[in-house]
Amino acid sequence: MKTKKLSTKQLTVLGLMIAVLVLMSYTPLGYLNIGPLAITFNMIPVAIAAIACGPLGGAVLGAVFGLTSFGQCIGIGGVSAMGATLFSISPILAFIQRFVPRFLDGWLLGYLFRWLRKVTKNTTLAGYITGFLSAFLNTVFFMVALVVLFGNTDYVKNLIGGRNIIVFICAFVGVNAICEMISATILTGVISVALKKARLILQEEK
Template identity: 70%
Template sequence: MNTTNNTSKLVILGLMTGILLLMAYTPLGYLNIGPLAITFNVIPVAIAAITLGPAGGAAIGAVFGMTSFLQCIGIGGSSAMGAMLFSINPFLAFVQRFVPRMLDGLLLGYIFQFVRRRTDAYMASLVTGFCSAFLNTVFFMTALVVLFGNTEYMQGLIGGKNIILFVCGFVGINAVCEMVSSTILTGAVGAALYRAKFVPALEKSRG
């Protein structure tokens, strides 16, 4: 039984890794609407957290973080901001790109388990999907401001604004669209996987 369960987890882990890499390195992971670029790459991280728990979420989050960092050096795409941050401090650029995504996946596993004990799988998946995009944005922007906020590059972007106003203006409607899409898609996929028994059943807590 344990062997079958472990095999199933490895299959899901490999599948989510493959899907994330496909989305990260093809237009499938992004929806470009005029100047907007909305990413769906947070969704495989959420699905991994739902099906595999905190460790699985962290693993796929780490894959997401690595693909994001590699774009700083032009591998699998390019990021103008990432390239600039890499030129300022390669190590801090790695931390800023990698750690928030891995931490996001780790926490999503706990969030799903916590909510699942108090409601059904569909609602727990919806909450996890929302948190996937929300926490990704919060952690990414927090790391950006903390690690690079005093650099000339970031000071130029901030332009003397209040830091909260800068963050809200910087992420803009992109973050809102990502949260909506991640919530809806993760909710649907998570509920389907639960019905297919790919999600471990949890007993609701009493009292």
């Protein structure tokens, strides 16, 4: 099946979500720093773009999120303690670890929403599930990239502390991930209802 081109209204939504994401990234609205990790709400505009504009929209917002996240490794828009440490170890790997998970997440969300809407026959339910998945996949991809790219470094070995990798990831993200999933599920779901009413969700051509 082919996908329709983005309409002017959808391009407007995409631009608005980019602006919202940048604003959130450079103000306390996007991050709540707790220890080495931060609770981030930046996946919400990524999920909204994926719902309204499909995989392309999700990928664009995911890329913007990834770039702003990497910026925090070098003090742009705030400082991430973990990001700064990873950057000091390897700037290239730090960029990959910060950028790729967010880009991949946004891109996949566009396809996941499309599939969920087709399977459930319910756009609203698909929107809520997509919101949950935006935070869930962001956490999974981010932590897997951390372990794969930096698992042999003393910094990550000290964080793991000899624990099983799965146990480490669950314990490390803990409350942060739960807060992200709850907020992303509720807000993305509510906004997806508004997008549906405004007919701003990209439709597929049969």
